[in-house]
Amino acid sequence: MSYMPSTRHTALPDSFIEGLRQIVGGRLSTSPSELERMGRGECWHPSIPPQVGVYPESTEEVAALVKLAAAENVAVIAMGAGTSLEGHTAALHGGVCLDLSRMNEILELRAEDLDVTVQAGVTRQALNQYLRATGLFFPVDPGADATLGGMAATRASGTNAVRYGTMRENVLNLTVVLADGSVVKTASRARKSSAGYDLTRLFVGSEGTLGIVTEVTVRLAGIPEAESAAVCAFPDTASAITTATEIIQLGIPVARIEFIDDVGMATVNDFAGLDYAVAPTLFFDFHGTEAGVEEQAALASAMAHDNGGTDFRWASTREARNKLWQARHEFHYAILSRRPGGGIWGTDVCVPISRLTECILFAQHQAKRAPFMAVALGHVGDGNFHMSYLIDPDDDAERALADELASELAHHAIALGGTCTGEHGVGYGKSRYLAEEFGDTGVALMRKLKRALDPNDILNPGKILPPQS
Known part of the structure; x- marks a missing residue:
C-alpha cells in the first residue's frame, strides 16, 4: 500500500497564527470544513488537512507568508483548484496551506507575441473566456478546470497534447517564491534561449516542492480556421x-x-x-x-x-x-453512476506508442480478476492512458486490490520504457515508483536539488521523493 503518514502534529504557535493574520488579514481559516477541502484532491487519497489555511492575493503576500513559515520551520502547501489526483495537497506534516485561487488576475496579454502572463490562480476556462474575442486560445486541456499555477506545478497535459504539447512545452517563464521567501523569475519571454540553466523546466512539474509558482507566462495558439x-x-x-x-x-x-x-x-x-x-x-x-x-x-x-x-x-x-x-x-460521472456511494481509484501511465497496445491489454487482463468495474480511457495519441477502478471506498479488500492492480500497471509501464504517470503527477501516491523509474542515482540527484533549494524541507514535504527509512 502507498505511504500513509500520521495526522498528529505539534500545535502551531499563536505567534505564527498572528503573523499570518498580519499578512493576509481576515483571509485566514481554521474551519474544519475548509481545512478538509484544502487537504483533499479529486482522487482516492483521503483528505489530510493542514492546520491553518490562508488566501494570499499577490506574489508579495506569498513571499511574506513563506518567509514567516521558514522562520518557524512550518510546512507550506500550495493549492489551486483542488483537482489534483495523487494527494498533492495533502498536509502530510501539518502546517499552512496557501490557497492561491484568489490570485486570479490576467496580468498582461500580448496578442502580437502569442503569449499571456497570469497569476497562478487563473483557471484555464477563465483564460479562454477572456481570450475569446482575440482569435487565440490556451490549448492545454487536462479536463478539469484547473488553475494555471497548478497545471505548471504538476506538468499537466490532456486531450490536446498530441498536437499542442503539455505544460512543459507551453510555459515560457514563471515567477516563483523560494523556500526562504525570495522571489525569482525563471526566464525571459523569448521563444528560445541558451542562457544558463533552464530554471523554468526545473519548476514545471516540481509539485510545489522546490518553490511556489505565483505567476505564469504561457504560449497561446490561434483558434483554427x-x-x-x-x-x-x-x-x-x-x-x-x-x-x-x-x-x-x-x-x-x-x-x-x-x-x-x-x-x-x-x-x-x-x-x-x-x-x-x-x-x-x-x-x-x-x-x-x-x-x-x-x-x-x-x-x-x-x-x-x-x-x-x-x-x-x-x-x-x-x-x-x-x-x-x-x-x-x-x-467520470457515468462510471460513478454505476455504483452509488462508490469511488474511482484512478491511475495513469504513459509508454512509447509502439508499446501502447501491449500495455492497455495487460491492464485489461489484470483487471479481470477484480470483482469491481474497471475501465480503460486513453489519450492514446501520445501513449498515455488511465485505468478507473470503481470500488467501495470503505472495503479494505477492494482498496487493496485496486492498489495492487495500479502497482502492477506502473511496474509494467516502466518495464516497457514508459513512466508511472503521464499526467497525474507523483504527489505521495506514486513516490514509491521513482527509484524504479530513475534509479537510485536519479533519485539521489533529486534529493540534492531538494536540499539545495529547500534545506529545511518546508515546501510540500513528503511529495515526489519516496520516504527514507
Whole structure:
C-alpha cells in the first residue's frame, strides 16, 4: 500500500497564527470544513488537512507568508483548484496551506507575441473566456478546470497534447517564491534561449516542492480556421489502439485521439442517453484549414477502416462536435453512476506508442480478476492512458486490490520504457515508483536539488521523493 503518514502534529504557535493574520488579514481559516477541502484532491487519497489555511492575493503576500513559515520551520502547501489526483495537497506534516485561487488576475496579454502572463490562480476556462474575442486560445486541456499555477506545478497535459504539447512545452517563464521567501523569475519571454540553466523546466512539474509558482507566462495558439470531430467503433481494443498508433507514426496532425473501452461506452450510453456502439471506440478531433481538416479526416477514416473501424460519426459545427464529445466528457460521472456511494481509484501511465497496445491489454487482463468495474480511457495519441477502478471506498479488500492492480500497471509501464504517470503527477501516491523509474542515482540527484533549494524541507514535504527509512 502507498505511504500513509500520521495526522498528529505539534500545535502551531499563536505567534505564527498572528503573523499570518498580519499578512493576509481576515483571509485566514481554521474551519474544519475548509481545512478538509484544502487537504483533499479529486482522487482516492483521503483528505489530510493542514492546520491553518490562508488566501494570499499577490506574489508579495506569498513571499511574506513563506518567509514567516521558514522562520518557524512550518510546512507550506500550495493549492489551486483542488483537482489534483495523487494527494498533492495533502498536509502530510501539518502546517499552512496557501490557497492561491484568489490570485486570479490576467496580468498582461500580448496578442502580437502569442503569449499571456497570469497569476497562478487563473483557471484555464477563465483564460479562454477572456481570450475569446482575440482569435487565440490556451490549448492545454487536462479536463478539469484547473488553475494555471497548478497545471505548471504538476506538468499537466490532456486531450490536446498530441498536437499542442503539455505544460512543459507551453510555459515560457514563471515567477516563483523560494523556500526562504525570495522571489525569482525563471526566464525571459523569448521563444528560445541558451542562457544558463533552464530554471523554468526545473519548476514545471516540481509539485510545489522546490518553490511556489505565483505567476505564469504561457504560449497561446490561434483558434483554427476549421475543426472537425469523429467517433469510430472497433471490433477490439487492439484494432483501436493500432489505428491510433499508425495515425501518429504517419504524421497525420490530429489535435486529439481519445480511447474509451467497451465497458466505458456502455456506461456512458446508459448515463447520457446516447446510442454509440458498445465497443472499443476512438474519438478524433482535427484542426487546421478547411482543406487540411478534410485531408486529415479522410486519411484517418481510411486507416480506421483498414483496422475494422465502423459506425463513423462526423461533426463540423460547434454544436455537433460538442454533442459528439459528450460521451468523453461524461465519462467520470457515468462510471460513478454505476455504483452509488462508490469511488474511482484512478491511475495513469504513459509508454512509447509502439508499446501502447501491449500495455492497455495487460491492464485489461489484470483487471479481470477484480470483482469491481474497471475501465480503460486513453489519450492514446501520445501513449498515455488511465485505468478507473470503481470500488467501495470503505472495503479494505477492494482498496487493496485496486492498489495492487495500479502497482502492477506502473511496474509494467516502466518495464516497457514508459513512466508511472503521464499526467497525474507523483504527489505521495506514486513516490514509491521513482527509484524504479530513475534509479537510485536519479533519485539521489533529486534529493540534492531538494536540499539545495529547500534545506529545511518546508515546501510540500513528503511529495515526489519516496520516504527514507
